[in-house]
Amino acid sequence: MLDARDETAPLVQVKNLKMYFPIYSGLLRRHSGDVKAVDDVSFHIMPGETLGLVGESGCGKSTVGRAVLRLYEPTAGSVRIDGEDIPTLTPEALRRKRPTMQMVFQDPQASLNPRMTVADIIGEPLDEHTTLSRDEKLARIYELMDQVGLNRAFANRYPYAFSGGQRQRIGIARALALNPKFIVCDEPIAALDVSIQAQVVNLLEELQDRLGLTYLFISHDLSMVRHIADRVAVMYLGQIAEISPRDALYAQPLHPYAEALLSAVPEPDPSGAQQQRIILKGDVPSPANPPKGCNFCTRCPKVMDICREVEPKLQEAAPGRQVACHLINPL
Amino acid sequence: MPDGAKPVLEVRGLKTVFRTRSGAVHAVNDVSFSLREGELLGVVGESGSGKSVTMMSLIGLLPSPPADVCGGQVLLRGVDILKATPDELRRVRGARIGFVFQDPMTSLNPVFNVGNQIMEPLRKHKGMSKAAATERAVELLELVGIPDARRRLKSYPHQFSGGMRQRVMIAIALACDPEVLIADEPTTALDVTIQAQILELVKELRQKLGMAIIWITHDLGVIAGIADRILVMYGGQVVEQGPVREVFHAPQHPYTRALLRTIPKLHGAREARLEAIEGQPPILTAAPAACPFAPRCAHAFDRCRAENPARHSIDSRALGEGHDVACFWQAPAPQEAAHA
Missing domain, CATH: 3.40.50.300 (P-loop containing nucleotide triphosphate hydrolases)
Structure with missing residues (x-):
């Protein structure tokens, strides 16, 4: 599959995506500003590829995932998935498009209806989008349960009877029900214990190999993203700071934020061999009132005068690597 | 060690x-x-x-x-x-024995300013006067790296970010x-x-x-x-x-x-x-x-x-x-x- 990628077109092409949430204030609830959760984000994902999207809480990574699938109506920008522009589809066309693009949510507790059995949960997309007979539907549900490693005997149980890792498998089975091409995984392992995380990640990788899936893998766990992703986008305050192939990014991050973020991850090695930590000062500014110029200028250890005035554009810094920083010379 | x-x-x-x-x-x-x-x-x-x-x-x-x-x-x-x-x-x-909990959002009392919450153990356990406890609270906030400590005593938990709140929790535990x-x-x-x-x-x-x-x-x-x-x-x-x-x-x-x-x-x-x-x-x-x-x-x-x-x-x-x-x-x- 790797060889074929260069010739094929991207499956997902996101251009200048913006997602603003309006703030209304005062007695008359006037529109007084916007939370710029996603502010001009562009990237692409090739068929069969996994793009990791990392960043800290509030940086807009989950909002990107939701806006791409049009779970939110994006403020501006285009999202082409398999040739169709998602934000401009009519409701009926969007509904027909839904089976090809699915989502796995973070919290398997909150994203499964507690009053539905596992078979009902996995079968609901089949009810909505297919005309399978009862027997065909049940056969498909069993097939899906086998695929994600759930015991068929538990098809009539309710979500509370399952552990966190098993619930996440139910969520994955539901996402797979309609044979999607593209799945947004929004922090699928964040709520799970370490020993269970590997089980779920291995399952996602197996399914990708077997079914040729394309993933947008949203996570704050940088070591897990290194494991699963082919390329990685680092977000900060609603914008992409750097997109690079995995190995290049982890070997030498180019954007100062990517560098600080990677150095802050504690590694399970007590020998003290870990390279010098970069401790960032202060907190992330509010996305309702981002700083002028580069949005990282308030915390950047390498800040220059120009950073406080001019916003850096995301530019190609090395083959396949895009960085938004004044320190980086574009190719 | x-x-x-x-x-x-x-x-x-x-x-x-x-x-x-x-x-x-x-x-x-x-x-x-x-x-x-x-x-x-x-x-x-x-x-x-x-x-x-x-x-x-x-x-x-x-x-x-x-x-x-x-x-x-x-x-x-x-x-x-x-x-x-x-x-x-x-x-x-x-x-x-001091305690710091996981979630700094829910373990601070939202209706009291942080000064109050740092001074509470000082007054109860050490029987400090209000003035002495205030001084000690300022000292503690400075110790955990909260800038402008004296003024911040009057702030409420919601006015701090997550990291700052956890610093306040540590200050209380160390009081x-x-x-x-x-x-x-x-x-x-x-x-x-x-x-x-x-x-x-x-x-x-x-x-x-x-x-x-x-x-x-x-x-x-x-x-x-x-x-x-x-x-x-x-x-x-x-x-x-x-x-x-x-x-x-x-x-x-x-x-x-x-x-x-x-x-x-x-x-x-x-x-x-x-x-x-x-x-x-x-x-x-x-x-x-x-x-x-x-x-x-x-x-x-x-x-x-x-x-x-x-x-x-x-x-x-x-x-x-x-x-x-x-x-x-x-x-x-x-x-x-x-x-x-």
Whole structure:
């Protein structure tokens, strides 16, 4: 599959995506500003590829995932998935498009209806989008349960009877029900214990190999993203700071934020061999009132005068690597 | 770190059972450990492994019923605080043992300003005057790195960010110069860059104040960076204990070994496939008659399913002093086990 990628077109092409949430204030609830959760984000994902999207809480990574699938109506920008522009589809066309693009949510507790059995949960997309007979539907549900490693005997149980890792498998089975091409995984392992995380990640990788899936893998766990992703986008305050192939990014991050973020991850090695930590000062500014110029200028250890005035554009810094920083010379 | 130093806190054979209408849960089973002067003991384990319940049991923070701390001793400088009267216990909590909880959002009272909350233990435990307590509160906020401390005393918790709130929590815990600080997942709710700030602060504070710390976490990376010794818990018991470097370089228990292998690495060779620990953690409805890890263990044999292994020292040091493990299986020599 790797060889074929260069010739094929991207499956997902996101251009200048913006997602603003309006703030209304005062007695008359006037529109007084916007939370710029996603502010001009562009990237692409090739068929069969996994793009990791990392960043800290509030940086807009989950909002990107939701806006791409049009779970939110994006403020501006285009999202082409398999040739169709998602934000401009009519409701009926969007509904027909839904089976090809699915989502796995973070919290398997909150994203499964507690009053539905596992078979009902996995079968609901089949009810909505297919005309399978009862027997065909049940056969498909069993097939899906086998695929994600759930015991068929538990098809009539309710979500509370399952552990966190098993619930996440139910969520994955539901996402797979309609044979999607593209799945947004929004922090699928964040709520799970370490020993269970590997089980779920291995399952996602197996399914990708077997079914040729394309993933947008949203996570704050940088070591897990290194494991699963082919390329990685680092977000900060609603914008992409750097997109690079995995190995290049982890070997030498180019954007100062990517560098600080990677150095802050504690590694399970007590020998003290870990390279010098970069401790960032202060907190992330509010996305309702981002700083002028580069949005990282308030915390950047390498800040220059120009950073406080001019916003850096995301530019190609090395083959396949895009960085938004004044320190980086574009190719 | 300080080998041979006297233990500040010694826990022996602690048992906690939750007795609920739908049956008993044996959350803590025969947990023993000691905490020496100036030491940082890291406690790791998954949710439900009993790490938080152990620490809450120590100082009587669990509501009873349903919790029943039904066995063992907790010796704070030789005096058993499990036998203390509620009044005596109150003089220990917050004064001699400080606590930092996971979620700085819910553990601060939203209707009082932080100055009030820092001064409360000072006034109650130390009987300080309001003026003296204010001065001490300013000092504490400066100690934990909150800028403009005097003015910030009047701020309410919602006016602080997550990282700053956790600094306030640490200031409260440190207010009465505790001999022991128990931190329960203090950085879990924080982002990595903020977590790095707090870890740096804790290192600084240890140098300045030198108290003994128990740090509960599920993140082995955090433990590797700050702990002197590590206690690995699984299914309500201690499965391995030892100096942090020895345990990371030559883990003995199959659970510890699997846990270290299951985490993807940030540097070095990338693993093609993650080694998963199959199965689920145990449900502790009965006191364990066998090794709690046996159903998930790759090395389990018949004895593991019939008998619960006791901790035994793997070197010449006395049990609890060096590196010990609760397992019948013999791990291969560290050369083979060494992970990069």
